[in-house]
Amino acid sequence: MKAILVIADTFRRDHASVYGDAPWGKIHTPHLARFAAEAAVFDNAYIGSFPTGPTRRDILMGHCRPGLPFNEWSALTDDEATFVGDLRKRGVPSMLISDVQNTIIRKPGIQRDFSAWTLNRGQEGDRCWMSADVPMELPVPIELIRYREDHWRQILVNRAGRQTETDWFAPKTYSIAIEWLTQNYRRPDFFLWLDTFDPHEPWDPPQYYTDMYDPNYEGRVFEAPPGGFRKAMRITDGELKHMRARYAGEVTMVDTWFGRLYETLERLGILDDTLLIFTSDHGTPFAGPADLDMIRKQPVLGADGLVASAGRPPEDPKQYMPLSLNTTRIPLIIRAPGAKKGRRVKAIAQPWDLSATILDAFGIPAPERIVGRSLLPLVQGKRVPTRDLALSGAGPLAQATTGRWMYSAWRQVRPPVLYNLQNDPECRKNVVKKEPAAARHLHARLVSYMRAQGMADDAIGLYRAD
Numbered sequence: 067m068k069a070i071l072v073i074a075d076t077f078r079r080d081h082a083s084v085y086g087d088a089p090w091g092k093i094h095t096p097h098l099a100r101f102a103a104e105a106a107v108f109d110n111a112y113i114g115s116f117p118t119g120p121t122r123r124d125i126l127m128g129h130c131r132p133g134l135p136f137n138e139w140s141a142l143t144d145d146e147a148t149f150v151g152d153l154r155k156r157g158v159p160s161m162l163i164s165d166v167q168n169t170i171i172r173k174p175g176i177q178r179d180f181s182a183w184t185l186n187r188g189q190e191g192d193r194c195w196m197s198a199d200v201p202m203e204l205p206v207p208i209e210l211i212r213y214r215e216d217h218w219r220q221i222l223v224n225r226a227g228r229q230t231e232t233d234w235f236a237p238k239t240y241s242i243a244i245e246w247l248t249q250n251y252r253r254p255d256f257f258l259w260l261d262t263f264d265p266h267e268p269w270d271p272p273q274y275y276t277d278m279y280d281p282n283y284e285g286r287v288f289e290a291p292p293g294g295f296r297k298a299m300r301i302t303d304g305e306l307k308h309m310r311a312r313y314a315g316e317v318t319m320v321d322t323w324f325g326r327l328y329e330t331l332e333r334l335g336i337l338d339d340t341l342l343i344f345t346s347d348h349g350t351p352f353a354g355p356a357d358l359d360m361i362r363k364q365p366v367l368g369a370d371g372l373v374a375s376a377g378r379p380p381e382d383p384k385q386y387m388p389l390s391l392n393t394t395r396i397p398l399i400i401r402a403p404g405a406k407k408g409r410r411v412k413a414i415a416q417p418w419d420l421s422a423t424i425l426d427a428f429g430i431p432a433p434e435r436i437v438g439r440s441l442l443p444l445v446q447g448k449r450v451p452t453r454d455l456a457l458s459g460a461g462p463l464a465q466a467t468t469g470r471w472m473y474s475a476w477r478q479v480r481p482p483v484l485y486n487l488q489n490d491p492e493c494r495k496n497v498v499k500k501e502p503a504a505a506r507h508l509h510a511r512l513v514s515y516m517r518a519q520g521m522a523d524d525a526i527g528l529y530r531a532d
Contacts, residue, residue, distance in 0.1 A: 067158075067403075067428050068251075069341040070258045071125075071420065072327070074236075074320050075118060075166060076266040076363070077346035079395045081317045085109075089354045090310055094278060094318045097325025101344065102399050106409040106445040111398035112456035112467060113348045114416045116389060117363065119169050120460065121347035121417055122176050122261075126150065128421035128436030132520040136459045141175050147435060149421035151179040153257055156430055161246060164261035165239045167192040180259070186239045188224040189263040191217040200226045205287040210299060212267070212292045212362070214377035221268060221290075231272055236264040236316075240323035244330045251334040257424065260327070265316035267291075267362070275315030276308075283308045293362035296353040298371030301361070309361075310352050341427040342401045343420065349392045355492045356391045363393045365463050388474040388483060389465055391493065394458050402427070402445045411444050413452035455508070457515055464516070464529060466508045473498075473508035477528045482509065506531070 079085050081093045084102035114124045115137035123137040124130070126148040130137045142148070150160050162176070162183035169176050170185050171192065177183040187194040191213060200223045208215050231237045243260045250256055264271075268290040276283075288309045291299060296306065324344065331337040351357035364373045365387045368380030398415055400423070418438030425432050426440035443450045455468045462477035472493065475482040484498040484505045498505045509531045516526045 067255050067341070068253075068258075068336055068339055069256075069424050069427050070260060070331075070343070071424065072324065072342070072344045073122075073166075073259075073261045074265065074324075074344070074346050075261075075263045076348060076350050077317065077320070077397060078313075078349040078352075078392055079111075079346075079397045080392065081265075081314065082321075082397045082399075084399070085397065088310075088314070090307070090352075091279070093314050095321040097321045097328060098344065098397075098399070101324070101328055101342075101401065102408075104407045105342070105399050105401035106405060106411050108398035108400070108411045108413070108415045108441075108444075110412060110456075110469075111345065111396050111415045112394050113389075113396055113458050114418055114456075116348060116365075116393075116458060116460035118166065118347055122169050124417035125420045126176055126179075128418050128432065128438045130437075130519060135464050135516050135519060135521065142178050147433070148179045149425055149432075149436070150257070150259075152425060152430060152433065153428065154179060154181065156428065158255045158257055158428055159250075159253065160257040160259070161250070162259045162261070163239060163243045163246060164259070165189050165235045166261045166263045169261070184242060186235060186242060189235050190266070190268070191220040192224065193220060195223055197223050197226065205289065208376045210288065210291060211376065212290050212374040217377060218290075225270065228272075231319075234264075234272060234319065236262040236320050237323050240327055244327060247327075247330055247334060251336050255428065257428075262320060264320050265313055267313075269309070269312035269316050271312065271315040271319045275319050276312050277315075278311075278318060279314045280308045280311035283311070287312075291361055292372045292375040293360070293364035294367050294370075294372035294375075295359050296361050297359070299361065301353075306353060313350075313352070339403055340401075341403065341424070343399070343423070345398045345417075345420070346396045347417075348394070349396060351390050351392050354392075358387060358390045358493060360387065360390065363389070365389055365460060384479070386463065386476055386480045388472065388485075388493070389458055389460070389463065391467075391472065391487075391491075394456070394465070394467060400441060400445050402442055405442075405445045406447055409445065409447060411441075413444055414454070414456050415441055415444075416453070416456055455511060457512070464512050466512055468508075471504055471508060473505060473512075475509060475512060475529045475531065478530065481530055481532055484508070 120137040165186035351360040367385040422432040485493040
């Protein structure tokens with residue numbers, strides 16, 4: 067058995083054409099569309115822990131650290147087992163190929179249990195090089211960039227000298243994975259985790275990808291804005307259009323190279339013997355429908371409506387926001403050997419399920435510590451018990467989402483909110499007082515989940531239900 071997990075960081079679900087068009091137009095993702103036509107498409111996949119590092123802990127461990135509602139940014143401890151370790155005990159070789167440096171160099175050190183791993187360094191200001199020849203240039207005032215000035219300069223150094231497309235991060239990372247496959251496809255078993263930071267900001271694809279969506283633009287360039295409300299950044303309609311175009315360009319670049327990976331599997335003759343999964347850790351808002359008027363994904367803003375302006379933490383008094391649907395809903399597409407092609411799956415799926423799914427593909431029962439469930443029966447069209455709500459959160463926020471409701475509760479800092487997704491899909495009207503029964507039910511579900519996590523009642527009681 068062979069299995070490949072592909073993660074594209076910060077990939078909005080509505081930017082994959084198989085999920086429909088983005089509110090501002092069609093995004094070109096023909097290779098993911100072809101893959102989806104031969105796979106199972108999950109229409110209700112949601113994040114669990116948020117953001118980057120915590121989500122990868124969800125996948126690796128198949129559960130959250132006991133005593134916490136959701137995983138946090140923290141290193142794997144010696145007593146925390148992973149499904150990759152389970153594979154290794156069964157003799158299945160595993161490879162991690164990534165450019166998401168903050169999950170390896172910093173935390174949580176996700177490479178620990180892999181047979182081998184490699185990091186394509188340089189993303190997001192990774193201090194991998196020095197050059198006195200690269201001038202400091204700010205596309206907008208530093209207050210409208212999410213990084214400190216020295217951090218931004220490191221980004222400029224890291225991407226200086228790009229000439230061919232494989233000098234960009236995702237293309238090079240995919241190229242490494244393709245090379246690895248050509249050297250290892252004859253193995254009877256392997257697991258490959260391929261992880262790219264794109265389309266996460268900075269949004270800086272080759273110009274021809276951006277020109278697909280906004281050619282001949284002249285104006286300020288926002289490629290790494292702070293998080294927060296659009297009005298707080300004073301971004302014009304034209305600047306917003308171009309920002310979206312740069313992100314869409316990165317999405318299409320990722321799609322292009324996923325297509326080359328897919329073609330490689332076909333050329334090597336192993337596509338039909340391989341479990342192939344494509345997903346993301348979360349999406350991102352762009353001040354569109356259901357984005358809560360926000361740009362980027364942070365649920366904690368400063369008094370000025372921004373976070374990470376020039377790399378600074380949010381100013382007091384802080385403002386606490388739900389995680390928008392365009393943040394919590396993610397693409398999830400799975401092609402499994404022998405499964406029917408073109409299936410749409412309505413069941414709710416979350417990152418905890420991926421560890422159980424991959425183990426199941428190798429015929430390994432999921433250990434009791436894994437709370438996720440294998441998705442292979444759903445891919446194969448079988449009727450199995452499924453979730454009736456998704457649980458997501460970070461920091462003081464815990465959120466429950468169903469087909470009808472999105473309920474958000476916070477630890478002390480503010481009252482809860484409730485949106486009726488059927489009547490108000492853009493989440494404009496908080497109906498927590500008009501729908502008290504629904505709010506109480508969803509709060510009780512959060513409490514039940516937290517108790518199952520081993521949280522003490524006094525800690526659970528800090529999540530306001532008023």
